[in-house]
Amino acid sequence: MKIKKKLLLGFGLLFIIVLIFGAISVYYIKVISETANVTLKNNYKTLTFTREMRSVLDENDLPLSSGSANVFDQALQKQENNITEPGEKAATDSLRQAFTSLTDQASDLNQKQQAERNARLQLKQIEGLNMHAIELKNEYTHSTVNKATLYLGSTAFITFFILFILIVNFPGFILNPLRELADGLDQIGEKNYDTRLKFNTSEEFTQLAEAFNTMAGNLGERENDNLTKVIAAESRIKMLIEEMRDAVLGVNEKQELLFINHEAKKILNLGEKPVIGQSVLELSKDHPLLKVILENNDHESPLKINQDGKVLYFQQNSFEVVVPNLKTDLDSLQVAGYSVGTIQILKKTKG
Template sequence: MKIKKKLLLGFGLLFIVVLIFGATSVYYIEVISETSNVTLKNNYKTLTFTREMRSVLDENDLPLPSGASGVFNQALQKQENNITEPGEKAATSSLRQAFTLLIEPSSGLNQKQQAERTARLQLKKIEELNMRAIEFKNGYTHLTVNKATLYLGTMVFITFFILFILIVNFPGFILNPLRELADGLDQVSKRNYGTRLKFSASDEFTQLAEAFNTMAENLGDQENADLTKIIAAELRIKILIEEIQNAVLGINEKQEILFINHEAKRILNLGEKSLIGQSVLELSKNNPLLKTILENDDVEDPLKINQHSNGSYFQQKSLEVVVPNLKTDLDSLQVAGYSAGKIHFLKKVNS
């Protein structure tokens, strides 16, 4: 899976969770709001109407004055248009019958008193029905709030869990392959061309690892090819030096012998053992002729060397090996050089 798809999947999942969280929050807010609104709007109005009708009965003697009857009738009409609870309609109908008898001119005082008691009983019943409804709706509201709290808390936990996974894994998901790539490049810079990267996922990092492995393999092949060429060139030079009739001695910048042919060993009386890598300064301590050659680069007069009671003359010549070194600055590309050693020649001349 590509990195882009992984990112889209992770953040898409997080987006969906947040969307569900928001939708759930809005839903329960609407439910709680609606429940609270119904409780306040309908039942509270009914309690207001019953209070008005009870006040009329409490504040007036029988028979009721026409003004008080009008107030009672208006409150009763409002109540008849605001019936919401089971049993409230029957109680309101009974209240209407009692009120009709209460204001009937032909009714006696005893009948009016009985109608008043009935009206009060129905008012009490209506109030009890609405009070129970308020308690029930209040409990339902609390239950809804608790449920919403549980659901929203669960959604918050899931959202936090997904965020935690992203925060913990995302840096490693990006940084770990980059760290391995940096380590691989460090190994290649140290000429460890056998270094290989391998990522299990099929993403851009895998493609990068394949490109890195191809590069390392090509560099290794190139180095092997260059090394083969260098070895071949070194062998050719070695053979050429051995075939030269003149004495040849090569030393590096550390004053160590790089090459010396058979003729140089014979003239300098250094024996036949291998001298490659040995210090010429140490060898010259017990070899005055070698010391003379090292201390005198070029001399015009031939150098006389006694060999087996016979004296021969040799012309000495020394060449310093200067290796170019490219140094780049901000203004131009300059070529500088440093000494990589010397080559000393001894050519036999006629006395």
Template sequence: MKIKTKLILGVGLLFAMIVLLTVLSSIYINRLSNDTKNILIANYNSIEYSRQMINALNDGITNPNSNKSFSENLEKQNKNNTETGEKELTEKVVYDFKILLENPSDSSIQYIIRKDLSEIMLLNMQAIQNKSKIAETTANTAITWISVTGSICFIIAFVLLFNLPSNIANPIKELTESIKQIASKNYSERVHFESNSEFGQLAKSFNTMAKKLEEYSNSDLERLMMAKQRIEILINNMREPVIGLDELNNILFMNETILKIAGLKKEEVIGENIETIANKNDLISALIQNESKSEIETVKQKPSSIKIFADNKESYFEKEVIPIKIIPTGEETERNIGKVILLQNITTYKELDFAKNNFIATISHELKTPISAIKMSVQLLENNQIGVLNLEQQNLINSIKEDTVRLLKITSELLNMTQVESGSIQINLVPCNALDIVDYAINATKMMAEQKQISIKINIGNNLPKVLADTEKTAWVLTNLLSNAIRYTYEKSII
């Protein structure tokens, strides 16, 4: 039987028992309530009416209050005839009461009425006793049925309590133990459950998995050896030098490229500590001299350049240390198991970089000569001996003069481009006024903005503190930004 079916039957049976007990209890409680209600309402009222009428007779029927009380209770009793013979006795009392009203002093009539009322009381007392016995019988029957039903429900619930959880927990426990055996590499472990249940399907899948693991385990060593050979062939055929280290910095492998460059032999280095090899080999020493042991093991370092004499020339390599970390099976914390030192040949890029720098330097020197000539020509034009310039001409001369100065500065910056590329550019940081830098950039782009009828709005606070910056280079950057803004802004716009 399936686990789902067992759970449905077990829970459904418990639910049915609860409903059965509830319905059975409700039925018998309702019966007891009705029996008690009948005793209180019908018979008790008849006894009370009879007692009131006897009291009225004792007080004297000639008394108006007694007469009224007798009449009212007689009328109520006439409407409350519930027992056999009670109606006839009540009618007789009514008849005798009429006679008594005509002869109030007739004691024989009063005796007859008292006798009839006593019989009515006796009749209702007997009815109360009978109904009490019926209620008691009903209560006993209810107790019997509820007890029997409750006992049956208790037995069923007790059986379910001990059997249903074990039917679910025992297979899970057995499966857990089998999984532990598999985790311990005991791949011959098998589980056997009832085939019709969900656990049977699980056992079938588990046994299939264990069988495949057993097959894989038998062929694991051969596969590992083949995988090792593939990796060794791959590493040895890499053009880039590669060194593999374990967590103790012992050398696991070196490919042919690094062995050739370092002048080492494979059998001399495998299994040796890299620091021991570094003491005997300058190249290996250069590879690890700037690295601490802890950093190599825990942190992936940024690539760094190193110069090596290889292939009868100076070659440049970019060194990268890659830590190898794993999370062991069943654990949550990473563990370092080694690292790989990879050298990438960047000689070609370095040569291109040198050629670019030489080209920039040559162009800068070549540009300086015509720019200096333009500057000298501007100075000659400003000489009044040649001729007096009008205001518009003077503005043009000033603009040319400023552009010439700026071009000279740009060529100077081009000469320092190698410093920029190497990250060692010289910055002359001095306290300066931010407004002066802004004015310089605006004056440098003023003509360009006027051509497109673009207005430049300045929003600078008063009493600003001086900033620490390189005035020339900051102004150059701001001028470039402003020039781009003017170039890509529509005419008659505002910047």
């Protein structure tokens, strides 16, 4: 899967969860608000009306005056227009009948007192119904708040969990392959062309690993080809040197014997023992003639050498091997040379 697709899935899921979180919040806020509004609009208004009517009965003696009866009647009319709970209409109708009897001029004092008791009873009934409704709505509101808390808490936990996964895994998802790539490039820099990478995190890194492996394989093949050419050239040169009648030996920049043919071994009395790679300074201790040859700077005069009781003369030629050293300096390319050793050739001549 591509990195872009994984990012879209991760952040897309996070975005959807945040939307759900917002939708749940708005829904429950709306439900709680509507419940509170209905309670305030209906039940608390009814309690206000019943309190006004009860105040009329508490503050006035029977029979009620026209003003007190008018205040009671106005509150009762408001209550009749604000019936919301089951059983409230029957109690309100009974209250209207009791008020009618209470204000009937033909009723005697006992009938008015009975009507007052009945009115108080209906007021108590109406108040009880609305108080019970308020308790139920309050319980419903608490239940709604608890549900909202549960849902919002669950959504917040899921959101945090997804964010935690993204925070913990995503840096490693990117950085680990990059670190492996850097290590692989270091191995290539050290000419370890067998290094291979394998990424399973995304299609992009898989393609990068394939490109890296192809590059490493091509570099390895090219290095093997070049090494084969160098070895072949070295073998040809050794064969050519070995077939020369002149004595030839080579010393590298570390003062180690690089090559020597049979004629040179014979002159230096080295026999057939392996000497390639040995220090010429150490060899000179047992074979002083080698030191003479290496330190001889007079190439005009023949070199006199005693060999098998005979005095032989050799014309010595010395060649310093200089190879180019290409070095980039800022924006310019500097070409310099440095010595990698010398080649000594001894050719027999007449004294």
